[in-house]
Amino acid sequence: MPKKTLSDLGPLAGKRVLVRVDFNVPLDKKTGAVKNDRRIRGALPTVQALLDAGAAVIAMSHLGRPEKATPEERANLTTDKVAARFGELLGRPVKKAANDVVGPAVSAAAAALKPGEVLLLENLRFDPREQQNDAEFAAAVAGLADAYVNDAFGTCHNDKDASMVAVPAAMKAAGKPRAVGLLVEKELTIVDGLMTAPKTPVLAVMGGAKVSDKIAFINALLSKVDSLLIGGKMAYTFLKLKGFDVGATRVAEEELAAATPLLGHVGGKITLPVDCLAAKSSDLGVTQVVEVGGAIPADYEGVDIGPKTLALFAGKINQAATVIWNGPVGWFEQPAFSAGTKGVAAAMADSGAVTVVGGGETAEAVEQFGYDSKMTHVSTGGGAFLAYVEGRKFQSLAQIDDRG
Incomplete structure (x- = not known):
């Protein structure tokens, strides 16, 4: 009500x-x-x-x-x-x-x-x-x-x-x-609209570090969206499960376990990176682009999506009518590793779609790159946005008086 x-x-x-x-x-x-x-x-x-x-x-x-x-x-x-x-x-x-x-x-x-x-x-x-x-x-x-x-x-x-x-x-x-x-x-109206009657096709972009922290959110999205693009550190969890050598990129066993049930969606609703930017662990100033068909060198770690992935993601964003984004797709706080996150923001701003940014670090990134005013909505709640999309009932909202 x-x-x-x-x-x-x-x-x-x-x-x-x-x-x-x-x-x-x-x-x-x-x-x-x-x-x-x-x-x-x-x-x-x-x-x-x-x-x-x-x-x-x-x-x-x-x-x-x-x-x-x-x-x-x-x-x-x-x-x-x-x-x-x-x-x-x-x-x-x-x-x-x-x-x-x-x-x-x-x-x-x-x-x-x-x-x-x-x-x-x-x-x-x-x-x-x-x-x-x-x-x-x-x-x-x-x-x-x-x-x-x-x-x-x-x-x-x-x-x-x-x-x-x-x-x-x-x-x-x-x-x-x-x-x-x-x-x-405003937040409730927009998120409720996303979950009940969004303009289609609906695309989501997911980034950040841990699959385990967002597994309920991912499952909620998969039931609503036509396509889900995954970047950020969590992408390496899926890539490792697919047999890609992620080099020095740390992927915990619990993350692999969390991602395994979702593997059936890869190649269908879920799109993974096709290349990445890797930086040398001992000297982050030394980088190279690695295609997913190859392997990240043992002393390098993934820090951003690569240029081919950005072009792939941007093309899919351009075809969507609604885009939901939660989680940066790279280590955007470091200027040298921010191209992917900035590029996703730019693609959304130019898409003409209904664009919703799910708070937290993603909101900070969009604002940092000057695209916040070009989004339909930038949520003020990171964890709250995730929880609400998941369908969790909030006791705080239950305390608010209902309209008669």
């Missing part, structure tokens, strides 16, 4: 709205400065719409893994720098709550908010109860506001986070409305 959205919340003038955003942005390890603000920008339409409706906004997010950080690293995981960048992008000051996530000072700051003002809470994971889905913690957070909005698609699959599950449950218990924000609404 469709979930309630911002338009279903009713009059918001004078109300305080608690918005779960995904501000888990990359930070400079030394200064704590925000290195990429894409996720902050993604939340701006929802926040601005609430402010325009006369509400005050209390935003909350986790940031990094403070539970695993050293004291020095933890100090850089406060939301101070995020609040500053959020304010710059929003064009108005963003107040920062006290260093505690909840407590008297935070409650006072929330109660003092006036319409049009914004407060950002401290890193939710500074309180261990956030990842324990703790009811007492959730009640304290829920008590800060009059309504709840989930606009954090990237964390919708985190069913043990209080801010995603227990907090909206506490809001319901208090008779307060719950809705999804504009970002989550």
Whole structure:
């Protein structure tokens, strides 16, 4: 059943709205400065719409893994720098709550908010109860506001986070409305459309390192797409199973086991690389293109798809009406090994197809190469995108009020 959205919340003038955003942005390890603000920008339409409706906004997010950080690293995981960048992008000051996530000072700051003002809470994971889905913690957070909005698609699959599950449950218990924000609404609409009535033919591009991490996603895609192109490190798993000597490219036994049941699709729905770029393990500046009919030398490892593969992939992308992409097809962070990933992005941008990029590293790559604005949709959620396509039910979305 469709979930309630911002338009279903009713009059918001004078109300305080608690918005779960995904501000888990990359930070400079030394200064704590925000290195990429894409996720902050993604939340701006929802926040601005609430402010325009006369509400005050209390935003909350986790940031990094403070539970695993050293004291020095933890100090850089406060939301101070995020609040500053959020304010710059929003064009108005963003107040920062006290260093505690909840407590008297935070409650006072929330109660003092006036319409049009914004407060950002401290890193939710500074309180261990956030990842324990703790009811007492959730009640304290829920008590800060009059309504709840989930606009954090990237964390919708985190069913043990209080801010995603227990907090909206506490809001319901208090008779307060719950809705999804504009970002989550858009993500769900697009992914639901991909899975139910996509324009055909449908093609998917899959990359990344591990087949085992994405086996459910691959199986979900195979039931929906006409063709699946596989690149990235996972391609060498399939190639090794097909008898290709992958040289020094590391392929774990569990990856071979995960890929084996899919071998029957190779040559049918699944297309593998026909050549690759290999780099010398002891000197990555030394490279050579190796065709799949040959063998990668023993002291070389695969780092990108080769030029013939890129031409093959680009041709298939050009023939598709819908293209779904998750996972870079090479080590794109290294400029010398980025041609494949950049080429796939360029082919999608030029294809005229409905193009959807499945978050995570793929979204970073598309943005890095300047093609993000030329895609139909770039998801803000890597793991959440995978899980939703797989058909996993999210407890976080189950907490949102249904439309009548």
